[in-house]
Amino acid sequence: MLQESIDESYIQLDVEAENFEEAVKKSFDPLIEDGAVTDNYVESVLHIYRETGPYIVITKNIALPHAPVEDGANKLGLGFVRLKAPVVSGHATNDPVKYLFPLSAKASNEHIELLSKLADLLSQESFIEFLENVSSKEAFISYFNNQ
Numbered sequence: 001m002l003q004e005s006i007d008e009s010y011i012q013l014d015v016e017a018e019n020f021e022e023a024v025k026k027s028f029d030p031l032i033e034d035g036a037v038t039d040n041y042v043e044s045v046l047h048i049y050r051e052t053g054p055y056i057v058i059t060k061n062i063a064l065p066h067a068p069v070e071d072g073a074n075k076l077g078l079g080f081v082r083l084k085a086p087v088v089s090g091h092a093t094n095d096p097v098k099y100l101f102p103l104s105a106k107a108s109n110e111h112i113e114l115l116s117k118l119a120d121l122l123s124q125e126s127f128i129e130f131l132e133n134v135s136s137k138e139a140f141i142s143y144f145n146n147q
Contacts, residue, residue: 016083020054057091066103076104
C-alpha cells in the first residue's frame with residue numbers, strides 16, 4: 001500500500017523553508033498540483049496546527065501533516081519532504097522537524113494500513129538513515145517498492 005500511495009512527483013528533497021508553516025505548505029504543493037488535496041485542505045492543516053499546537057509532529061524530527069477528509073482530501077496520497085535545514089514546530093520533545101510526510105486520504109479509514117506501515121518504517125534506525133541520505137526520487141520509490 002505504501003508504494004501505491006507515494007507518487008514520484010510527491011517527493012521533494014532538500015527543500016528550503018523559513019519556518020514550520022512554510023514547510024507544511026511546500027510539502028503539499030505536489031499533492032495540490034496532482035489534485036490529491038485542495039488549498040482548503042492545507043489551510044485546515046495549518047489552522048488546526050495554530051489552534052492545537054504541533055499535533056502533526058509524530059516523532060523525533062518527523063511531521064505527518066494531515067487534516068480531516070472533508071476539508072479537501074480527494075484521493076489517497078503520501079508525500080515526502082526532506083528539508084535542507086530543520087525547522088522548529090513548537091513540539092517540546094520532537095523538534096526540530098526535518099522530514100515531512102504530507103498525507104491525504106479520501107475515506108477516513110483508508111489511511112490506517114498506510115499509517116501502520118509507515119509507523120513500522122519510522123521505528124527503524126536504518127529507515128531514518130535512508131531518509132537522511134537518499135539522493136533521488138527514483139531511489140526513494142525503489143526503496144518503497146521493495147518493502
